[in-house]
Amino acid sequence: MRVNDPDSLWIIGVAMTSFGRYADRDAFDLGAVAALDAMLDADVTIADIEILVAGSVNQSRQYPAQRIQKLIGQTGIPAVNVLNACATGATAVRSVCQAIKAGEASIGLAVGCEQMGKMGMLGAASLGRERAPFEPRGHDGVVMPTEGLLGTGLMPGVFAQAGMRYAGLHDGVGFEQFAKVAQKNHAHSVLNPLAQYQKSFTLDEVMGAEMISYPNTLLMCCPTGDGAAATVVVSGERLRSMADDVQRRAVKISASVLTSDPWSPDGLVQPDVSTLTRNAAVMAYEQAGVSPHDLDLVELHDCFATAELIHYDNLGLCEPGGAGDFIDRGAPWRDGEVPVNVSGGLLSKGHPLGATGIANLFEVATHLRGEAGDRQIEGATVGMTHVLGLGSACSIHILERSAS
């Protein structure tokens, strides 16, 4: 029986559905399946769970926590819904951690679920061009929709501009470097049976695909889709009383961080996705007492290929300004210096918004347990997850393998 800090936090169960399109299920069905699988993995039942936190983006107004309870067990425990853009799932996990740290619970369940179908570009459906009569509205006195007139605010363009901002500040970064990110993640996805797409593409195919928002082609943009993920978290004290096998497979949450945008000049005109990620990374490394060199794998928020490249730098995985060289020398490939997105990432695994943060934890925890099958990173002991939602919320978790 190993000894651990009673105030520490541990993942004892984690699961995700395959990501894809489920015409015959709703988001709560998917959330329920992931929750039941996570509890089975943890060798607990809903009767053991003391708090439930759930989240979805598109289904948030339908209150996923209570809807899922009605599918897996109504035990009267506190049930909370969180909504925090693409950091929703990670925020649900953090909320469970906070309840445990506050002493209100010793075991909790976090669920992220989403149904998007083929909804097309996020936010695009609400945008039209004409809007007469022309009257100033809101604090900016906007007279008509500005998309396409005063630049772009849609996701592919926002993240393209974030990447090109980095390219303007640092040498050796361009279309080809961004495309290499997508080539890598599509190649990784071939080994992940849970990924929405499991198809490899050449660099020429990535660069020659339909241009969506230069420099992001279709293969450099994540798909919309459906899916869910869930995890059971316990305190170190609670873990001590659990079966040996649960303790052996437990994964320590060494850091759990959430940041928002501090003021920055660029934030005036479009979300600044870098500063809050940099701040979160500094806090997470300090909390966990590890450095970027200790990481055996990273699952980071590659909603677009341009985003992944700049996060190499934001998370301290490469030399300052050196993200272009980092991808050029193959460092983030699964056999490279710091494997990044060995799951296939959002680009291939898919990005059902509310589920993504917990799916990242599933991936890293599964490697730390040595249970990732064909895509296992051998000997992985420390890993990081990162999600970023606009505009903006950033959550980072650092996980460590049980020492036993």
Place this chain on the structure above:
Amino acid sequence: MIADLPIVNYLVIDGDEPYLQATVCDACEAAYLGSRIACARCGKRTFHHRRLPSKGTVGSFTIIHRAAPSIPTPFVSVLVDLEGGTAVKANLVGCPPDPEHVSLGMAVELTTFEAAADESGTRVVAFGFVPSDRGVTE
């Protein structure tokens, strides 16, 4: 009489030459486009206006090929770093929308164009940027 409306309240078109106007915090000089209740940088609640320079450089860009229905493509969206440091987002106009003609660091300057008009003759005036070596187009 034709009435012109700026598309946003930080575009000023009633003078001899159109310009962008920042709302600037009295305490910390943080600059905003559009009005504010309190400064997001320091929390102070009083502001003054500042006329922004018309010239700047392209700090970032993207070329949009797929957009919402009814929005013409392709178009170029740029983040312009104005002289003096304030960043503004707009369309790049008067320039072919391809990566051979748009480049990071290129010099640009402010221009305006008609974005829409209604039956009463009200015109909505938007702003954009043109490459400086091409001069200001109508």
